[in-house]
Amino acid sequence: MLWHKRIDAIIDAELEQIIGLRRHLHANPEPSGEEAQTSVLLYQRLGDLGLDVKIGPEGRGLLVESRRQTADKRIALRGDIDALRIQDEKNVPYRSQCDGVMHACGHDAHTACLFGALLAMDQLEREGALPGPVTWRGIFQPSEETATGAKQMVGAGAMKGVNAAIALHVDPNLPVGQVGVRSGVLTANAEMMRIEVHGAGGHAARPHESHDPIAAAAQLISTLYQFVPRKTDSRQAVVVTIGRVDGGHSANVIPERVLLEGTVRTLDRAVQRTTLEHIRHLAHGVAEITGTRIEVSFPVSIPAVENDATLSELIRSQALLLLGQSGVRLIDAPSMGSEDFSVYGDHAPIAMFRLGAAAKPPGPALHTPHFDIDERCLAIGAKLLARSAVMWGLQGINIC
Template sequence: MPAWQQSLDKIVADATPDLVALRRRLHANPEPSGAELQTSLDLYQTLDQPGLELRLGPDGCGVLADNRIVSPGQRIAFRGDIDALLIHEANDVTYRSQREGVMHACGHDAHAAIAAHVALALHKLEACGHAPWPLRWRAILQPAEETAAGARGMIAAGALDGVSSIFALHVDPPRPTGEVGLCVGPFTASCNDVQIVVRGRGGHGARPHESRDPIAAAAQLVSSLYQFIPRTTDSFDAVVLSFGRIAGGQNANVIPEEVELDGTLRTLDAQVRSQTIEQMRQIARGIEEITATQIEVHVDGGIPSVQNDAAAVRILQEAVASVHGVTAKVIPRPSMGGEDFACYLDHVPGAMFRLGIAAGDGRIRPLHTPTFDVNEAALPLGVRILARAVILACESTAAGA
């Protein structure tokens, strides 16, 4: 093992108690998307070291941290997201959420703690003179990933200015600790919010023939979409359409004027996404005709699919191979979850990897559930892998300069 890797591993090992403490502090004090003010302040203070240049993100949410460099050149960025979800925690642990109805149920506390300690480890490696070549890096601690607004906001604030590539990780509950998932190409799905309004004519529940019932039309619409979208999509093309909210009416015996539906559309291919949206609108037009209602279908711009760059994945493979006790497995198919890390990849190449966090006790603690938790033994592994990837990518940048 090269001397710089030995030095890096010692730095990470020595800082592991602080790494775990930071993750637990963030977990106990979660803040939802767009409100990460105290989280950002905590991370800012954690990274407030001589030789690091820090600035807060838009509206005080998020942190950008750069190392000071004397020679010109582009930086290698790495991202950790920091927002929590509106979920009430069910875990009985000392670091459980202290905020009613808010919880780090997607591992962003781990992502943020790992990214912050990657920055600290790289800074210490440079300070002790053990960096193998000039390092140019930027840590992006990003708010509002869950609402898919944070990446674009940080990019607008200059997060990618002077950056040549970017890396990130996401914890993976079913994957064993000590295992990493890698793939080239599609890593996650594109994600679009779907809003539908069905307008009819209200009336008395006892005389539905005098109304144009939007609830009946909405029920028929959801049933038809769920039935026909899979039947009009090539079975080799992944498409997921789900509705999570239907709202209409206030009284049991009154047919309302309108019904609202909110859902999500997930695809892996831009052309398939466009075709699916048009099929949804065709089905809606058919339901309009048979129910005499008016149906408006709106699909937002959404976030694209994370597309891992082949060269960036090769760097991650090399980084993983150099960490004792960690193995890499190929991810056989992409997740249909969304990830606004994709927005960075619209501008610069990069890659995300999956970090196994299963504790080996036979229990799976899924993302976005009240019982989600992280095996903290995975935290220093994430730091070692991500820090190595940044250093190896800086070698390529230095060679190109």
């Protein structure tokens, strides 16, 4: 049996285990920074296979090595493991059992696909069925949603000796049986934005005696949403979103402080710089007219994922063999979403593909309480990861 057909057969035979892992993770999600039990579970399962497994920093995340380290190059396969603070409102047997936390971005599926891919490549190696030496590393990464996990794993040695890295992301707008590929920029640059509005509190009946930070925060949000787009060339993409507003404790008290948190997303670095400067300028103006003090900071920055052309073409060619022409879609424009998978690109060429996950697109949207996948996509994701990794390892080798 040809090696790629053997990969498919192994994954098909282990599909119940792969789906079971995904459902367990979906029912027992852990948010960014708290993925200890998820990491222990994966450590045990991969360790039971006899693989070399190392727990990541603070007991979160894993690095998994292939049995043989004989190839002169190494490819990394990455899957993220953290969940979001969203209430799961689905009525399914694997519904989240953790109040206010769910896998609403498909990281449980990414983890299951990576597990399946490593399982298949390891068994192929143990059977002596690899057509050449392939050295790989699995990266199960925590804290993608807070954009800190990739840097932590790189610091723990995730990219040491790695020459390429690949990953996937489920896409509810693509049907099962289809994948999306793109060379070049795939996702946006993203800045995590933190704004503190400091005023002077007072009685709700006498706002004239205070400097109301809630009124100032409301004015600032409206100003950002209105004037950032007006300052940006309409041919350039910029998205500013405030996702958290926190201020006050009592209905009849004007508070001293309001906290705003959000994101700023751009596709062009020059536009990114001017947008951040403009946000600070607008905040200064609102502070002047409201008599408040406004502090703006951007504590975390995520660069765009830029897919390597050669790696992307390799993934596309393997997708064509696996799914046929109708199963491969060329993504025509970057997403305004962000991904800290881009951090690995500072150390080696990278490529990420979109995995169709909807029974009938569009499926429930990412980051929503009803998000779910059609689990038939798990086998496709695992197969394409494994096939691409093995083919990458065989490049430049004369196989008779």
